[in-house]
Amino acid sequence: MADEIIKKYGERVGYTVAEMEKFYEGGHRIRHLKRLVESAPLYTIEAEVVRSRNCNSGHVESQKIFLDVDGNLLTKLCPKKICVYLASQLVVPIAQINERLSEGHDPNDFHFIRYVRCPDVGVECFGYGDVMLKVTVVPRVS
Numbered sequence: 001m002a003d004e005i006i007k008k009y010g011e012r013v014g015y016t017v018a019e020m021e022k023f024y025e026g027g028h029r030i031r032h033l034k035r036l037v038e039s040a041p042l043y044t045i046e047a048e049v050v051r052s053r054n055c056n057s058g059h060v061e062s063q064k065i066f067l068d069v070d071g072n073l074l075t076k077l078c079p080k081k082i083c084v085y086l087a088s089q090l091v092v093p094i095a096q097i098n099e100r101l102s103e104g105h106d107p108n109d110f111h112f113i114r115y116v117r118c119p120d121v122g123v124e125c126f127g128y129g130d131v132m133l134k135v136t137v138v139p140r141v142s
Contacts, residue, residue, distance in 0.1 A: 002034045009033055032102040039069050039101045044141040047090055047133040050115070053122060054129035057083035065133070066141055067094065069101060077141060086131050089116035093135040107137040 010020045023029055045067040052059050058081060065087070066077040071094040073082070096110045115134050122130035 002030055005033055005037050006030060028102075032098070035102045035104060036069055036098070039107075040140075042140055043069050043101075043107060043137050044074070044139070045069065045071070045094060045097060045135065046138045046141070047116075047135050049131060050134045051130065051132040053131075055083070055118075055131050056129055057081050057086070059083060059086065059131045065090075069098070069137075071095075071098065074141070083118065083131070085120065086116075086118045086133065089118065089133070090135065092116075097135075097137055 006020075006023065009015075010023065015023065047065040047067070049059050049061050049063040049065075052061050052063075059079070063079055064077075065079065065082060066074040067090070068074060071090075073087075093110070093113045093116060096113065097107045100107045100110060113135075115132055117133075118129065118131040120129050120131075121127035
C-alpha cells in the first residue's frame with residue numbers, strides 16, 4: 001500500500017525516476033506520507049480567532065480558518081480575506097501537527113504554540129491591530 005501511495009504522490013508532484021528513488025532514502029518520508037494519507041479523511045486543522053482588536057483585514061472573534069492536514073487552506077471554508085502576516089504564524093503549529101500525525105500520536109497533544117498571534121503589536125505599542133488564533137485538530141470538516 002505504501003508503494004502505491006508514494007507512486008501516486010510522485011506522479012502528482014512531478015518527480016523524476018531519480019527523485020522517486022531518492023525519496024525512499026531514510027524512510028521518514030514514506031512513513032510521513034503513509035500516515036498523512038490515513039489521517040487526511042479524519043482530520044481538519046482549525047485556527048479560530050479568539051481575540052481580535054483593530055484588524056485591518058477584518059478578522060473577528062469566533063471566525064475560523066480551516067486547513068487540511070498537509071497545511072493547505074480549505075478556501076471554500078475560510079474567510080474571504082486572510083491576512084498573510086497572521087497566516088504565516090501557522091507554520092510552526094502545523095508542522096508540529098504534521099509531525100505528531102506522521103508518528104502516530106494524538107495531533108492535539110503538543111506542548112507549545114497552541115495559540116499564535118499576528119506579529120502586529122497593536123496601537124498601544126506603535127502598531128495597528130492585534131489578532132490571536134487558537135490552533136486545534138478537529139474531525140474532518142467538508
